[in-house]
Amino acid sequence: xxxxxxxxxxxxxxxxxxxxxxxxxxxxxxxxxxxxxxxxxxxxxxxxxxxxxxxxxxxxxxxxxxxxxxxxxxxxxxxxxxxxxxxxxxxxxxxxxxxxxxxxxxxxxxxxxxxxxxxxxxxxxxxxxxxxxxxxxxxxxxxxxxxxxxxxxxxxxxxxxxxxxxxxxxxxxxxxxxxxxxxxxxxxxxxxxxxxxxxxxxxxxxxxxxxxxxxxxxxxxxxxxxxxxxxxxxxxxxxxxxxxxxxxxxxxxxxxxxxxxxxxxxxxxxxxxxxxxxxxxxxxxxxxxxxxxxxxxxxxxxxxxxxxxx
Amino acid sequence: xxxxxxxxxxxxxxxxxxxxxxxxxxxxxxxxxxxxxxxxxxxxxxxxxxxxxxxxxxxxxxxxxxxxxxxxxxxxxxxxxxxxxxxxxxxxxxxxxxxxxxxxxxxxxxxxxxxxxxxxxxxxxxxxxxxxxxxxxxxxxxxxxxxxxxxxxxxxxxxxxxxxxxxxxxxxxxxxxxxxxxxxxxxxxxxxxxxxxxxxxxxxxxxxxxxxxxxxxxxxxxxxxxxxxxxxxxxxxxxxxxxxxxxxxxxxxxxxxxxxxxxxxxxxxxxxxxxxxxxxxxxxxxxxxxxxxxxxxxxxxxxxxxxxxxxxxxxxxxxxxxxxxxxxxxxxxxxxxxxxxx
Numbered sequence: 001x002x003x004x005x006x007x008x009x010x011x012x013x014x015x016x017x018x019x020x021x022x023x024x025x026x027x028x029x030x031x032x033x034x035x036x037x038x039x040x041x042x043x044x045x046x047x048x049x050x051x052x053x054x055x056x057x058x059x060x061x062x063x064x065x066x067x068x069x070x071x072x073x074x075x076x077x078x079x080x081x082x083x084x085x086x087x088x089x090x091x092x093x094x095x096x097x098x099x100x101x102x103x104x105x106x107x108x109x110x111x112x113x114x115x116x117x118x119x120x121x122x123x124x125x126x127x128x129x130x131x132x133x134x135x136x137x138x139x140x141x142x143x144x145x146x147x148x149x150x151x152x153x154x155x156x157x158x159x160x161x162x163x164x165x166x167x168x169x170x171x172x173x174x175x176x177x178x179x180x181x182x183x184x185x186x187x188x189x190x191x192x193x194x195x196x197x198x199x200x201x202x203x204x205x206x207x208x209x210x211x212x213x214x215x216x217x218x219x220x221x222x223x224x225x226x227x228x229x230x231x232x233x234x235x236x237x238x239x240x241x242x243x244x245x246x247x248x249x250x251x252x253x254x255x256x257x258x259x260x261x262x263x264x265x266x267x268x269x270x271x272x273x274x275x276x277x278x279x280x281x282x283x284x285x286x287x288x289x290x291x292x293x294x295x296x297x298x299x300x301x302x303x304x305x306x307x308x309x310x
Numbered sequence: 311x312x313x314x315x316x317x318x319x320x321x322x323x324x325x326x327x328x329x330x331x332x333x334x335x336x337x338x339x340x341x342x343x344x345x346x347x348x349x350x351x352x353x354x355x356x357x358x359x360x361x362x363x364x365x366x367x368x369x370x371x372x373x374x375x376x377x378x379x380x381x382x383x384x385x386x387x388x389x390x391x392x393x394x395x396x397x398x399x400x401x402x403x404x405x406x407x408x409x410x411x412x413x414x415x416x417x418x419x420x421x422x423x424x425x426x427x428x429x430x431x432x433x434x435x436x437x438x439x440x441x442x443x444x445x446x447x448x449x450x451x452x453x454x455x456x457x458x459x460x461x462x463x464x465x466x467x468x469x470x471x472x473x474x475x476x477x478x479x480x481x482x483x484x485x486x487x488x489x490x491x492x493x494x495x496x497x498x499x500x501x502x503x504x505x506x507x508x509x510x511x512x513x514x515x516x517x518x519x520x521x522x523x524x525x526x527x528x529x530x531x532x533x534x535x536x537x538x539x540x541x542x543x544x545x546x547x548x549x550x551x552x553x554x555x556x557x558x559x560x561x562x563x564x565x566x567x568x569x570x571x572x573x574x575x576x577x578x579x580x581x582x583x584x585x586x587x588x589x590x591x592x593x594x595x596x597x598x599x600x601x602x603x604x605x606x607x608x609x610x611x612x613x614x615x616x617x618x619x620x621x622x623x624x625x626x627x628x629x630x631x632x633x634x635x636x637x638x639x640x641x642x643x644x645x646x647x648x649x650x651x652x
Binding site: 052053054077078090101 | 313321322325329485488489490497527652
């Protein structure tokens with residue numbers, strides 16, 4: 001196994017009375033795109049900002065590119081590309097002026113115009129930052145992270161708040177950097193983003209990594225490939241969900257909020273069995289949905305909560 | 311060279327300033343409006359002519375001979391006193407029962423006292439008094455001793471203080487609020503360059519700020535520039551840097567525009583009042599004079615007045631340069647130490 005680009009052991013950080021990071025371990029290998037997936041408040045941003053050398057951990061080991069922040073901070077800054085959550089760049093500067101400014105801080109790196117082309121802002125290079133759309137601003141922020149030709153790229157929620165089209169555009173860009181062999185650590189609370197971009201995902205909750213692996217491994221680890229959700233209508237007797245666990249191919253049952261959620265191995269045997277059971281109990285079916293299991297389902301299976309509340 | 315981080319950071323400062331029309335107005339137009347307004351209000355008028363009330367035709371004739379007095383005749387003392395109370399005349403002169411002249415006036419009113427002296431002088435001279443010591447008048451109305459001459463250096467100092475402190479405070483706190491400062495320290499940018507770029511950009515704007523007011527003052531009001539221009543420029547540079555450093559210090563910790571506005575006013579208000587922008591700081595009690603002299607705005611304005619109006623040289627200006635340099639160095643060092651980047 002090659003030397004990890006990022007090596008984190010037993011990281012802890014507490015803010016006043018909130019434990020943000022609680023004994024976290026992390027390894028990112030060269031050339032991979034690693035995703036920290038978790039709900040808001042899981043400690044993703046604190047973790048990535050400690051790795052970026054912007055926040056001091058209370059305890060724990062952090063090695064970036066084989067170096068430590070306290071002894072090689074200046075050198076590391078030259079070798080990393082960083083995109084922070086919610087940075088608002090100066091609105092009165094143009095795209096090109098912003099890139100030239102950031103480029104001037106790095107000893108080596110591509111020409112500013114080349115970077116602007118990379119993020120497809122060439123036509124906007126003379127526009128003021130304040131006039132850009134959300135997606136364009138986010139691509140500019142990405143460009144600012146690329147001006148030093150970084151060996152490791154940190155992206156903190158790169159697509160939060162963007163419309164679906166802008167998100168896909170940004171994903172395509174990140175895909176290109178991956179093809180160019182860059183190592184990326186990104187945080188997200190979109191499971192589709194993690195599935196689409198990341199070779200490996202660490203699912204975070206309450207400051208810990210609660211599951212680690214490739215998206216496919218994580219989904220497979222549930223032992224169920226499909227999820228069936230249904231809700232029942234008005235019935236003479238309340239529906240008894242305890243019977244469902246015994247149905248053929250059902251791995252797990254969760255009931256709540258008026259709907260029931262089953263993890264099943266095979267749809268073609270579980271769904272008829274479910275329908276027969278509902279029939280037997282004389283309970284009308286109001287809604288029935290099935291989908292292939294996703295990282296979201298892994299998170300729900302692990303924590304009983306959804307990644308996002310909305 | 312244009313790719314040097316300090317160059318780029320300083321360019322950013324200029325671009326942000328030039329693209330903010332309101333900032334331009336407050337920096338350049340405002341002081342000129344003040345100077346123009348006050349210059350008109352305090353323009354030199356011809357020596358005042360005083361109106362005096364007189365009872366008695368013979369006395370009126372004597373006083374009318376004096377060109378600085380206008381005589382208002384009254385039939386009796388009661389009518390004259392009424393005019394005096396209403397402020398229509400500064401003085402009422404009438405003969406008493408023993409033929410001696412009685413002057414009725416308010417001795418707390420300078421016009422009354424002047425009128426008393428002028429009227430009595432006219433009466434005594436007409437009656438044949440000769441002065442034991444001869445005297446003659448020579449009028450001094452030359453540039454350099456008028457109110458506008460006093461005012462222009464004061465406005466220069468005030469503009470430099472306001473320009474530095476406002477532009478630093480607002481843009482630094484705004485950048486902190488937008489997390490732009492945090493983004494910048496996530497790059498290899500040398501941190502002192504960021505703060506230096508603010509000071510350097512102040513110097514650039516200084517040329518325009520000081521230039522407009524000086525040009526306006528000399529061309530429109532003929533305010534003199536008696537000292538060395540090099541020394542004047544040096545004084546402005548040190549002054550602007552000192553206020554730049556104070557502005558940095560004010561904005562080292564604040565996270566909101568409201569907080570920094572309060573701090574800026576807290577720092578500037580005492581200097582507007584105490585440092586002699588509009589009137590001499592000598593009016594304050596002797597006990598507080600050392601403290602007033604140590605204020606950076608007092609040092610700057612005193613230095614500017616000494617240079618422009620009295621042509622003071624480097625030796626006379628050394629205390630002012632000293633005070634400003636100490637403010638500059640101490641504030642910049644402390645600001646660099648305390649500066650909050652996130």
